[in-house]
Amino acid sequence: MGEDRWIEVTGLHKTYRPRRSEPTHALSDVTFTVRRGEFLSVVGPSGCGKTTLLKILAGIVPRSQGAVRVAGREVTGPLPEVGMVFQTPTLLPWRTVLQNVMVPVEIRKLDASVYRERAERLLAMVGLDGFEGSHPHELSGGMQQRAGICRALVHDPAVLLMDEPFGALDALTRESMNVELLRIWRESGQTVVFVTHSIPEAVFLSDRVVVLSPRPGRIAEIVDIELERPRTLGAMASDRAGVFVERIRRHFNATWVIDS
Amino acid sequence: MKRLRERRLRVDLRDRPELLLSPAVFVVTVLAWEFAVPAFGIDDYVLPRPTQIFDALRAQLADPLFWGHLKVTVLESGYGFLLGVAAALVLGTAISQVRLIERTFMPYVVAFQTVPKVALAPLFVVWFGFGMTSKVVMAAVISFFPVLVNVIEGLRSADADRIQVLTVFGASRLQVFRMVRLPSALPFLFAGLDIGIVFSILGAVVGEFIGAKEGLGYLLLQTNYNFDIAGMFAVLVVLSVLGLIAHFIIRFARKRLVFWAEENRVIGA
Numbered sequence: 342m343g344e345d346r347w348i349e350v351t352g353l354h355k356t357y358r359p360r361r362s363e364p365t366h367a368l369s370d371v372t373f374t375v376r377r378g379e380f381l382s383v384v385g386p387s388g389c390g391k392t393t394l395l396k397i398l399a400g401i402v403p404r405s406q407g408a409v410r411v412a413g414r415e416v417t418g419p420l421p422e423v424g425m426v427f428q429t430p431t432l433l434p435w436r437t438v439l440q441n442v443m444v445p446v447e448i449r450k451l452d453a454s455v456y457r458e459r460a461e462r463l464l465a466m467v468g469l470d471g472f473e474g475s476h477p478h479e480l481s482g483g484m485q486q487r488a489g490i491c492r493a494l495v496h497d498p499a500v501l502l503m504d505e506p507f508g509a510l511d512a513l514t515r516e517s518m519n520v521e522l523l524r525i526w527r528e529s530g531q532t533v534v535f536v537t538h539s540i541p542e543a544v545f546l547s548d549r550v551v552v553l554s555p556r557p558g559r560i561a562e563i564v565d566i567e568l569e570r571p572r573t574l575g576a577m578a579s580d581r582a583g584v585f586v587e588r589i590r591r592h593f594n595a596t597w598v599i600d601s
Numbered sequence: 602m603k604r605l606r607e608r609r610l611r612v613d614l615r616d617r618p619e620l621l622l623s624p625a626v627f628v629v630t631v632l633a634w635e636f637a638v639p640a641f642g643i644d645d646y647v648l649p650r651p652t653q654i655f656d657a658l659r660a661q662l663a664d665p666l667f668w669g670h671l672k673v674t675v676l677e678s679g680y681g682f683l684l685g686v687a688a689a690l691v692l693g694t695a696i697s698q699v700r701l702i703e704r705t706f707m708p709y710v711v712a713f714q715t716v717p718k719v720a721l722a723p724l725f726v727v728w729f730g731f732g733m734t735s736k737v738v739m740a741a742v743i744s745f746f747p748v749l750v751n752v753i754e755g756l757r758s759a760d761a762d763r764i765q766v767l768t769v770f771g772a773s774r775l776q777v778f779r780m781v782r783l784p785s786a787l788p789f790l791f792a793g794l795d796i797g798i799v800f801s802i803l804g805a806v807v808g809e810f811i812g813a814k815e816g817l818g819y820l821l822l823q824t825n826y827n828f829d830i831a832g833m834f835a836v837l838v839v840l841s842v843l844g845l846i847a848h849f850i851i852r853f854a855r856k857r858l859v860f861w862a863e864e865n866r867v868i869g870a
Contacts, residue, residue, distance in 0.1 A: 435860075476861060
């Protein structure tokens with residue numbers, strides 16, 4: 342398996358065929374690769390199949406056609422190399438924060454004593470030290486989502502899939518979470534596929550941005566974001582960043598409406 | 602320090618006037634009752650005054666025979682409740698998890714649910730005799746249904762997103778059941794237990810009405826035959842207190858075990 346083709350999606354089609362209604366074409370002929378350690382975002386209007394694409398990568402939605410390989414393995418079901426962060430934190434309310442983070446370790450029957458230390462380190466890294474024994478309802482939305490990120494990282498997956506993880510947060514929390522995510526990514530070195538419908542967010546975070554068209558989602562363009570790292574929120578106001586935002590936005594202004 | 606506490610108490614009462622009004626209703630009702638009985642010339646062996654009921658209650662509590670009756674009813678409803686709950690847990694889990702079992706058994710569950718369960722009591726006395734067994738069976742049958750319905754609904758209530766999270770991390774069906782479905786069902790289970798435990802006392806007492814040699818239901822009939830209406834009321838008071846204690850045991854357990862959930866909608870029997 343090549344480092345350049347750590348994730349490989351070739352000729353992917355997805356059609357939902359509900360029993361009692363018309364089939365829906367969600368994705369059409371999607372082809373792209375992700376390098377090992379790359380941060381790749383997927384943007385597109387609502388209903389263009391971004392989430393479907395991520396769920397196919399996660400192995401919980403079957404594809405209709407095409408090939409999907411993650412970390413050198415054909416995706417046929419959930420892979421242990423993959424961690425996922427969801428639109429809502431979806432923590433289990435009856436478990437403490439630490440117990441929630443340990444869920445993947447428990448499921449994969451890994452050595453709890455080894456991974457507990459890692460879980461505690463991750464929680465400290467996102468500023469949740471001291472909350473290990475708290476329950477989710479005692480945490481703010483941003484704190485819950487940070488715990489959700491720790492849960493996705495605890496078993497040290499090679500690939501991190503993120504499905505609009507900050508969509509439900511207010512603008513200020515969202516910005517600081519973006520900064521934090523970049524820091525986590527730099528320290529942990531995961532390959533990230535990040536779905537969002539915020540263009541500035543995608544530009545700020547990514548090495549490359551995949552732009553999807555409305556349903557059925559097909560690739561309109563893959564944009565290289567040539568901004569140096571580490572990136573700051575201040576640099577986002579720069580003209581150079583603005584050029585990338587404009588270039589992606591043009592796709593939406595020309596033909597489609599974006600809803601953010 | 603003391604003044605502070607007094608002040609807090611006063612604020613509490615202003616926010617929640619029912620804390621004062623609720624006991625006030627009790628006091629007013631009891632007083633009205635006490636004076637209405639002689640005022641309207643009602644014979645107090647037909648409707649005894651509260652003070653007479655209190656005297657009867659005190660006399661009963663001093664009588665070791667009474668404690669024997671109480672013990673029998675507590676045991677009958679307790680065993681019946683445990684039996685009913687165990688059966689409801691097993692069948693409820695099977696119905697909620699296996700489609701074929703649901704389709705096969707659900708029509709019977711619905712059919713039996715419409716049968717007035719207390720009407721079965723004479724049958725149980727014929728089958729299981731005048732001893733405790735027939736009452737245990739009655740209590741079990743009557744507390745079975747509210748628990749069953751809530752177990753089924755509870756095990757189905759699990760949030761699809763939570764299940765999806767576990768699936769992404771590679772969870773098996775059993776793991777999803779243990780880590781999400783079971784805890785999600787607890788609020789429903791406790792709603793069912795709350796109804797079931799009160800029903801189990803009802804079942805035991807009805808069973809004793811039909812045919813028994815001991816128990817509070819039997820004592821109730823005895824006092825009735827003897828025209829000891831104050832004594833009847835005293836037994837009723839004891840039965841109410843028993844029901845309240847049972848209810849609060851369930852509430853206490855729920856608070857400890859289901860600390861994360863709001864009070865849940867209850868599905869009646």
